[in-house]
Amino acid sequence: MTVSTNLPSFHTPGVEDDRTGLGIETLKRAFFDNLYYVQGKLPNRASTVDYYMALAYTVRDRLLQRWLATEDILTRPEVRIVGYLSAEFLMGPHLGNNLINLDIYAPVKQAIEESGLNLQELIDIEEEPGLGNGGLGRLAACYLDSLASLQIPAIGYGIRYEFGIFDQEIVDGWQVEITDKWLKYGNPWEVARPEEAVEIKFGGYTQPYTDDQGRYRVRWVPGSTVMGIPYDTPITGYNVNTVNTLRLWKAEAPESFDFTAFNQGDYWGAVNDKVVSETISKVLYPNDEQIQGKQLRLQQQFFFVSCSLQDVIRRQLESGRTLDTLHEKFSLQMNDTHPSVAVAELMRLLVDEHMLEWDHAWDITTRTLAYTNHTLLPEALEKWSVSLFGSLLPRHLEIIFEINSRFLDQVRLRYPGDEARLGQLSLIDEGGDRSVRMANLACVGSHAINGVAALHSELLKKTVLHDFYELMPEKFCNVTNGVTPRRWLALSNPRLTALIDRRIGNGWLTHLDRLRELESAADDAGFRHEWRMVKRDIKADLADHIANRTGISVNPDTLFDIQVKRIHEYKRQHLNVLHIVTLYHRLKQNPNQDMAGRTFIFGGKAAPGYDMAKRIIKLITSVGDVVNKDPDVSDRLRVVFLPDYNVTFGQRVYPAAELSEQISLAGLEASGTGNMKFSMNGALTIGTLDGANVEIREEVGAENFFLFGMKTEEVTALRSQGYNPMSYYHSNETLKAVIDLIASGHFSHGDRELFRPLIDNLLYHDPYMLLADYQSYVDCQDQVDRAYRDSENWVRMSILNAARMGKFSSDRSIQDYAQTIWQADAVPIEIEA
Ligand code: 9GP
Numbered sequence: 161m162t163v164s165t166n167l168p169s170f171h172t173p174g175v176e177d178d179r180t181g182l183g184i185e186t187l188k189r190a191f192f193d194n195l196y197y198v199q200g201k202l203p204n205r206a207s208t209v210d211y212y213m214a215l216a217y218t219v220r221d222r223l224l225q226r227w228l229a230t231e232d233i234l235t236r237p238e239v240r241i242v243g244y245l246s247a248e249f250l251m252g253p254h255l256g257n258n259l260i261n262l263d264i265y266a267p268v269k270q271a272i273e274e275s276g277l278n279l280q281e282l283i284d285i286e287e288e289p290g291l292g293n294g295g296l297g298r299l300a301a302c303y304l305d306s307l308a309s310l311q312i313p314a315i316g317y318g319i320r321y322e323f324g325i326f327d328q329e330i331v332d333g334w335q336v337e338i339t340d341k342w343l344k345y346g347n348p349w350e351v352a353r354p355e356e357a358v359e360i361k362f363g364g365y366t367q368p369y370t371d372d373q374g375r376y377r378v379r380w381v382p383g384s385t386v387m388g389i390p391y392d393t394p395i396t397g398y399n400v401n402t403v404n405t406l407r408l409w410k411a412e413a414p415e416s417f418d419f420t421a422f423n424q425g426d427y428w429g430a431v432n433d434k435v436v437s438e439t440i441s442k443v444l445y446p447n448d449e450q451i452q453g454k455q456l457r458l459q460q461q462f463f464f465v466s467c468s469l470q471d472v473i474r475r476q477l478e479s480g481r482t483l484d485t486l487h488e489k490f491s492l493q494m495n496d497t498h499p500s501v502a503v504a505e506l507m508r509l510l511v512d513e514h515m516l517e518w519d520h521a522w523d524i525t526t527r528t529l530a531y532t533n534h535t536l537l538p539e540a541l542e543k544w545s546v547s548l549f550g551s552l553l554p555r556h557l558e559i560i561f562e563i564n565s566r567f568l569d570q571v572r573l574r575y576p577g578d579e580a581r582l583g584q585l586s587l588i589d590e591g592g593d594r595s596v597r598m599a600n601l602a603c604v605g606s607h608a609i610n611g612v613a614a615l616h617s618e619l620l621k622k623t624v625l626h627d628f629y630e631l632m633p634e635k636f637c638n639v640t641n642g643v644t645p646r647r648w649l650a651l652s653n654p655r656l657t658a659l660i661d662r663r664i665g666n667g668w669l670t671h672l673d674r675l676r677e678l679e680s681a682a683d684d685a686g687f688r689h690e691w692r693m694v695k696r697d698i699k700a701d702l703a704d705h706i707a708n709r710t711g712i713s714v715n716p717d718t719l720f721d722i723q724v725k726r727i728h729e730y731k732r733q734h735l736n737v738l739h740i741v742t743l744y745h746r747l748k749q750n751p752n753q754d755m756a757g758r759t760f761i762f763g764g765k766a767a768p769g770y771d772m773a774k775r776i777i778k779l780i781t782s783v784g785d786v787v788n789k790d791p792d793v794s795d796r797l798r799v800v801f802l803p804d805y806n807v808t809f810g811q812r813v814y815p816a817a818e819l820s821e822q823i824s825l826a827g828l829e830a831s832g833t834g835n836m837k838f839s840m841n842g843a844l845t846i847g848t849l850d851g852a853n854v855e856i857r858e859e860v861g862a863e864n865f866f867l868f869g870m871k872t873e874e875v876t877a878l879r880s881q882g883y884n885p886m887s888y889y890h891s892n893e894t895l896k897a898v899i900d901l902i903a904s905g906h907f908s909h910g911d912r913e914l915f916r917p918l919i920d921n922l923l924y925h926d927p928y929m930l931l932a933d934y935q936s937y938v939d940c941q942d943q944v945d946r947a948y949r950d951s952e953n954w955v956r957m958s959i960l961n962a963a964r965m966g967k968f969s970s971d972r973s974i975q976d977y978a979q980t981i982w983q984a985d986a987v988p989i990e991i992e993a
């Protein structure tokens with residue numbers, strides 16, 4: 161289906177319009193107009209931020225017609241819409257990405273340069289909206305890019321947090337958290353739509369009543385009300401007319417000022433309501449912390465879910481359809497369990513507010529909703545205590561009990577007498593303080609349940625969702641994650657992109673499988689030379705950045721070995737450190753040891769309340785302090801911790817990497833997406849058979865991947881036979897020496913206590929089995945060292961890695977979702993002039 165729109169155009173035919181024109185002179189005029197009329201600045205008084213804002217408005221003007229045209233087609237009854245419900249969207253800066261997607265990078269660069277400014281400086285000054293913790297939020301952002309690029313009408317629904325993920329500084333080697341004030345200069349990309357605000361209710365009690373047809377009904381009498389105000393951001397597709405919307409909700413008080421209270425002299429009381437209401441969208445919760453029991457978090461989840469579902473229902477009705485066909489117009493994807501209260505809220509809206517019968521409403525709800533699971537870590541599966549849930553959402557608790565009772569009746573029919581199974585499938589955990597299991601709610605209320613990599617989807621069926629799989633196998637499927645090559649290649653690695661263009665022409669950014677055409681180039685010595693030169697230049701840039709940022713000088717001719725991701729024990733950054741200390745120990749013993757020089761680069765944030773993760777950062781910086789200053793080793797080893805890892809930082813780091821560290825304990829990383837960004841940019845992976853590493857290795861070929869460590873089954877077997885980390889320590893001389901060196905205070909100015917919690921944890925518990933995988937990791941790293949010294953072959957492997965990454969474009973992932981779960985089609989838009 162192609163649709164055309166003929167929205168009124170405000171152009172004079174034949175005259176290039178200042179708001180849409182792409183001529184260099186027009187762009188310059190538009191830019192200075194926006195500086196003057198929107199930003200209110202004269203050029204001689206304008207700061208870089210003012211210029212950035214003026215340019216952002218200039219670019220936004222150029223996408224508005226397409227945005228409005230896309231908004232317009234959503235109102236047509238036959239157009240199916242995907243709603244992506246996610247508590248996190250880690251979008252990254254918009255300006256550069258929009259220049260790429262609108263294909264206006266070159267004229268804008270020229271216009272800005274002719275104005276005496278530097279485009280890269282303006283791109284670099286943008287404060288990125290850090291509205292996510294890591295992989296999950298960034299995946300949502302890649303998916304929005306692909307939905308628009310594939311011309312699938314979609315709306316991303318989330319929360320407009322006033323403060324996103326904290327900024328990280330490193331002080332004395334430790335992480336320090338700084339509030340992220342991303343909105344401090346305003347946000348030129350968003351448009352507030354207060355006229356589409358909705359009301360959200362909390363607390364209170366419920367009342368049964370009989371309606372005028374004599375039917376039993378329930379009314380919710382809330383204790384308080386909050387307003388949800390939508391803020392819309394345009395999501396451009398690559399080289400298409402589709403511009404979808406990211407709609408983020410901000411919480412406000414219904415009346416921002418209580419005049420009665422004010423007139424009675426209660427000034428603070430009068431503003432208090434406003435303050436309390438706005439708290440809901442104030443700050444993003446850093447993950448990995450115990451969120452169970454945090455009332456505000458549940459409020460946030462319900463807030464954005466209810467806002468979004470009311471918005472969906474309004475759109476359905478405005479398109480001229482009734483709610484009976486909601487599932488025909490909308491497919492709503494729940495990104496993890498965070499939005500899973502949607503199951504109960506959609507039922508409430510349909511049954512209590514729109515008076516549908518329960519069975520009918522249930523059919524619509526389950527056909528509309530689908531659930532993606534992103535983790536096997538038991539502590540991340542959300543649960544809410546029944547008492548907290550009931551006090552905040554009393555009607556929803558009743559609805560959940562009703563869903564549960566009907567569901568368990570079916571389970572009883574299927575498994576008579578199997579009380580244990582009933583207890584595990586129940587939406588309510590009856591043990592201790594009773595709680596609502598959000599993953600179970602999501603499974604029961606969805607028509608599809610997917611994991612995010614082949615291995616993860618299999619493990620879900622075998623472990624955490626095993627009982628659901630046995631009961632309803634038809635719901636289960638896999639959609640392996642992907643990342644957008646527009647941001648992660650075209651924008652972040654223009655030099656490699658240009659080299660690939662020269663070799664295979666363009667068009668591959670939307671058909672990433674076409675990168676396979678590079679395979680033959682791997683055997684071309686001239687091309688290998690160009691490839692190596694591109695990498696060398698990018699490494700030199702990163703080396704400059706490292707020197708500016710940390711004062712550490714690194715040699716761009718050493719192997720850049722990079723691990724960037726959230727800091728977590730299961731991701732095993734400390735295994736990487738054990739390897740570094742191993743090399744250090746070797747070089748100290750034998751200074752003439754023959755090895756390629758290596759620069760180890762780390763980046764990542766630790767959840768503020770996660771002591772062990774923060775101590776891992778301190779360990780990295782401390783080892784770096786000693787190694788980098790030791791003349792015996794510092795020509796061959798450097799260790800850098802780059803502060804404040806975020807999307808902008810990622811764009812700089814992935815292109816410069818030669819070795820990508822994907823070393824989680826097998827069975828624990830659901831997928832990973834950094835692993836894909838690295839390989840796409842020509843890094844080789846050292847990794848375990850975990851998450852999407854398995855599929856990356858299948859694609860790039862075992863001979864182009866450095867594999868080590870136990871497989872999932874071996875991990876399980878070792879655990880069940882009783883894992884004893886101490887036996888590895890005692891039986892491996894080098895491992896013992898390395899651990900003893902850290903414990904002795906060698907890296908902590910003689911302080912033996914600083915790393916004791918880490919060391920004791922490894923020796924006595926080692927939940928992520930570093931010691932069991934240590935030798936295999938070190939052996940594999942030795943193989944890496946040998947391979948790197950055969951530089952021609954290394955470059956060959958690097959080219960083959962990039963060439964075989966087609967599968968990991970988020971376009972492929974979105975096509976999988978569209979076909980298997982959403983039944984959503986492309987709707988190309990023709991815009992009549
Ligand atoms: O830990 C997973 C990561 O492996 C995956 O790539 C990402 C996107 O699917 O989701 C992460 N999960 C979470 O952040 C929380 O469940």
